[in-house]
Amino acid sequence: MTIDDSNSDWFSGIRRFAAQNSIVRKLYYSKLQRPDLPNGIGMSLYQARSSWALQPDSCPCDIQFVEYLKQHNIQGKSIFHFGTGEHHFVGLQNQRFGQPNEILGITASALEHQSYVQLVLKNTQLSKYYKVLFADIYTLTANTLPTFDVVTLFHLCEFYLSENVHLIHQNDETLLQLFLDKLRPDGRILFYSGSQKWQAAELIVQTLEAAGKIKQIDQYESLLIYTKN
Ligand SMILES: C[S@@+](CC[C@H](N)C(=O)[O-])C[C@H]1O[C@@H](n2cnc3c(N)ncnc32)[C@H](O)[C@@H]1O
Structure with a gap:
């Protein structure tokens, strides 16, 4: 079975998205980078690991x-x-x-x-x-x-x-x-x-x-x- 070009573009797009998502999740878990928003890491991880300290300058x-x-x-x-x-x-x-x-x-x-x-x-x-x-x-x-x-x-x-x-x-x-x-x-x-x-x-x-x-x-x-x- 062959996969036509548009399908293979679609699959590589999905793979790229999954790889990026997994990097975001790993950075989040390792505490190297904690995004302020749950986009990309999902609500469960955000709920489990996020915590916001008072930031008078950036968020008053x-x-x-x-x-x-x-x-x-x-x-x-x-x-x-x-x-x-x-x-x-x-x-x-x-x-x-x-x-x-x-x-x-x-x-x-x-x-x-x-x-x-x-x-x-x-x-x-x-x-x-x-x-x-x-x-x-x-x-x-x-x-x-x-x-x-x-x-x-x-x-x-x-x-x-x-x-x-x-x-x-x-x-x-x-x-x-x-x-x-x-x-x-x-x-x-x-x-x-x-x-x-x-x-x-x-x-x-x-x-x-x-x-x-x-x-x-x-x-x-x-x-x-x-x-x-
Ligand atoms: C950026 S922090 C700001 C906290 C605080 N208002 C401040 O300015 O210091 C966002 C706050 O919204 C809460 N939050 C985020 N998503 C929420 C949701 N879906 N439902 C309820 N609270 C949420 C977070 O738990 C956090 O307390």
């Missing part, structure tokens, strides 16, 4: 969010926070507020979740106002979420993996709509214009804005603050 969104909460005296509210990092900066700072907010954070990283567990074992007051869910945000639905006064979607569009479509309920458009549905009247939803995928996220935000569903009410440093119409 959580720091700016805490500053924004303080500046606007946002206390005693319910907050959903997408992407806790291993530092849990938002939860730890919130604990020092006179009237802490009740925060539900989410992480896809087992190591970040373990660091939360370790913090709670030492700091027994922490979980009273700060809970962290280990889950893929794209698996959330209206049935699993309460309503919120404030939602951070700083990492919208950064972590969607189309190959996981059979494991999840949402894509980036439906995820944003889900959180808008869960936002209380006058609630605020915050985006991060410094996100690696802000161009893609901005398109989704602009589409909803053009449809009259949301409007921007504020900006703080690189954070854009919207509310529902």
